[in-house]
Amino acid sequence: MLNSNKKVLVYTLFVLSVSIAYFVYASIAYPPVSENESFLSEVGEGFGEIGLWLLLFIYARTVLKLMIRKGRLSSRILPEYFPSVGSSVINKLLCYLDRTHIYFGIAAVAVILLHIVLMGIPMDILFFPAVLILVVWQALFGLFLTWKYSPKQLKKLSYLVHAQFLTGIMLGIFSYFGHLLID
């Protein structure tokens, strides 16, 4: 049986291999995308950078939790709640990050969507619709998690699909190769 770290590694390698294969196909099949230099695209570029930093910040919270053993890596694939441990400074920081996650999450979704709209990203390159779907997916299940009228079962499912690394790994790999194709 593979342990959880190996499963994440195998999953990452799988997504990476499929992405590389599609990257090679798309660089042959699609003509080079000419750079669209306008005021709006410059603003859009800025939003893209902010979005990247927000995602790094959001996932840093999960890494911090894993570092102080608030749940094993496997619990980020099938998340469970774990009692808090660690020094009080780190716990205070985590409390702050937990309380503010919704705002950072909404900001990340908003700036990534603005980035996509303002840059006029070519949606026929499949990396981009995939990123769009994943961001909307994160937002939707994040909302179900937050909404006090969500049925218990829906909340459970939402935690399962929202609070794991699998989406983050896909988001990172797809955006990286997508940008390589249009740069």
Ligand code: HEM
């Ligand atoms: C792209 C945007 C987002 C990403 C990448 C993201 C990622 C995550 C991750 C990785 C976790 C698990 C944290 C952990 O325990 O380690 C989480 C939890 C959670 N997220 Fe998000 N999230 C995003 C947007 C949102 C939005 C827009 C909302 C609500 C409107 C939201 C609400 C929640 C809630 C309620 C939890 C569970 C409690 C908690 O851990 O804070 N998220 N999110």
